[in-house]
Structures are given as C-alpha cells and as structure tokens.
Amino acid sequence: MFSGFLAAGILEKAAAKGVLDIRVHDLRDWTDGKHRQVDDRPFGGGEGMVLMPGPIFKAVEAVRAETEAPVVLLSPQGRMFDTETARAWAVCRQVILICGRYEGVDERVGRHLADAEVSIGDYVLTGGEPAAMVVVDAVARFVPGVVGKAASVAHDSFAEGLLDCPHYTRPRVFRGHAVPEVLFSGDHARIGRWRRRQALAKTAALRPDLIGARPLSAADRSLLDEIRKERKEP
Ligand code: SAM
Secondary structure: OHHHHHOOHHHHHHHHHOOOOOOOOOHHHHOOOOOOOOEEOOOOOOOOOEEOHHHHHHHHHHHOOOOOOOEEEEEEEEEEOOHHHHHHHHOOOOOEEEOOEOOOEOHHHHHHOOOEEEEOOOOOOOEOHHHHHHHHHHHHOOOOOOOOOHHHHHHOOOOOOOOOOOOOOOOOEEOOEEOOHHHHOOOHHHHHHHHHHHHHHHHHHHOHHHEOOEOOOHHHHHHHHHHHHHOOOO
C-alpha cells in the first residue's frame, strides 16, 4: 500500500534529498511460529480478529531509535489529528505510527505503549494505513526542505488559523467567469489586503468555528467587521 505513496511527488523527492526517511515495517517480522500470526480472536467472543500486543510492542521496541520518539496509535477513537499536531511532530527526529486492522488493536497497546491515539476523522477505515499516509504527508509538509517554498506552507489553510485565500490562474476569463481585477493591479499591498480579506470571508462563511478560536489582529477584526456589514450580519 505504501510503495506508490512513497515513490511519487514531494515525499519521494524529500527522501531522495535525505530530508525524510520513511520506513514501513511488517508486524509479522516480530512474531513467533511458522504462521507468523499477528492477530487472534477476541476474549469474550464477538466479531472479527484483534491485533495481539506482543508483535506490536516488540516492533516498536526494535524500531525506536530515539527515546523521545512519540509512539502514535492510529485509531478512530483517538483525538482528531490537526495542523498543530503535524507541526509538533515535524520537529521530532522520529515518529512511530502504529496501524491497526480488523476489529482493532489489543487495548494494552493504546494504554501502555502508545503516547497518543489519533484519528483522521469521524469514520472508520478498514485499516490504519491510509490514516498513516495522511499523517505522514501532513507532518512532512512542515519538515524544512520538504516543500520547496516554505512561505506557501505558512499561508495554507489552518497554518494561521484561517482558510487559505482563493487562487486563480490562466485564462483570465473562463466560461464567462473573470478573475478579480485586483490581481492584475500590480499593487502588492492591495493584493495582500484583498487576499487577507478573502481568507477571512471564506473562513467566516465555511468554517466559522475557526474565527474566534485564535485572537485576531486589529486589522483582521476591522476587515471582518466590513465583511459582516456587507453581508448585513449582526
Ligand atoms: N473496532 C474499531 C472501532 O470501532 O473503534 C475500528 C477498527 S478499524 C476497522 C481498523 C483499524 O483502522 C484501526 O485499528 C485503526 O488503526 C484504523 N482506523 C480506522 N478508522 C480510523 C480513523 N478514522 N483514524 C485513524 N485510524 C483509523
């Protein structure tokens, strides 16, 4: 599952430059017995199989190169993964992600091995691998040298607590829809103000929960007042 993900695009380039080193481990390498069994039936009965703690503990103990490395269990029951977490893990020398399968992972992994349980959303996947890819990708973007222009990461959605401003490219008019004139003005201060206002307006419309989650500057508050007055909001 990971080979395509790691062999393309920005992550592949970052790995080639030596900025990132992403390793995928097979829990079966830490099993005993010829069947290399990693799962078993749940105690108490019920559906599905549960990943046993033994191979997971052994795998984490074997691959942990940094004593400070956060050990993360991917789980729909975990706290929601977000930009702040991505930024925090991007400065760690190592992060270990544990992917569950089937009915899940023996509870002792979450309680006695993992430092954190994180979810990528309120839905259930068949396995932790797609969630791990999401986490790796989001964390990698904050590792210096991974994304060519650090400024683009700094202005992306959530980085400053707002959604990103709209972006346009050629053609200038597409099916009757024109690109806003201000973007051709050459006036960078005006364009900057327009972008900030658009980011505030989009955030207020699409993700009002983000407005107020962080203190806004006086300039932002006054732009937001203008936007609300235009929309005749109270
Ligand atoms: N029985 C579990 C429950 O209801 O909480 C679901 C197990 S799920 C089918 C199998 C594995 O997929 C989980 O152990 C976890 O690693 C991964 N997974 C599923 N949904 C996820 C999500 N939203 N975020 C992160 N990991 C998830």
